[in-house]
Amino acid sequence: MEPDQDVTEAELRRAFEQADHARAASLIIERYGPDVLGFLSARLESRARGAEVFSMFTEDLWTGLPGFRGECSVRGWIYALARNAAHRYLLDEGKRRKRTVQWDTGDWLQEAARERTRTQPYLQTPIKERVRALRSRLPAEDQSLVLLRIGRKLPWRELAVAFSSPDDPPLSEAQLERESARLRKRFSLATARLKELASAEGLLGTSEE
Secondary structure: OOHHHHHHHHHHHHHHHOOOHHHHHHHHHHHHHHHHHHHHHHHOOOHHHHHHHHHHHHHHHHHHHHHOOOOOOHHHHHHHHHHHHHHHHHHOOOOOOOOOOOOOOOHHHHHHHHHHHOOOHHHOOHHHHHHHHHHOOOOHHHHHHHHHHHHOOOOHHHHHHHOOOOOOOOOOHHHHHHHHHHHHHHHHHHHHHHHHHHHHHOOEOEOOO
């Protein structure tokens, strides 16, 4: 875990202990908001779609904070929320209508809105366009796994949390180990497949992120 992430997690746990959910939400958006937005934009292959799902994510975050008990890493949990929001978005894409937030969220949602408008340079280069096109040929779970492991550098145990349902009980130590092993194997197969595709497209030697 990076030093600044250690500090953020410690501050977040204090906020949770004090039931200061507004402070927790503000810290999460400040520290992790840009990365979550980047993940969603890459996963959905569109900054506009990523921004819409980021709005869904912030709603889920706000409603889910009172039930978070700190039994797993905050970062793993918020990526589980983000993956869940993206999954719902894709399922409901044909029926979805414009979402409107109708409750007062305070300064933290204003920060979320600012994060949604920031430019994501890695989405704008021709090579990245071709890499994203290759990645989109992977199964949905593999796409998210590649983005979170390579792009966000999540450790395997945090990935195990991120790939669980945010509504399920926390994973036990044994479950974390099994899920981490499953994801390692799946990641190895996914990256091998990407290398095959990249070789066919003449893209070997470029980096994913």
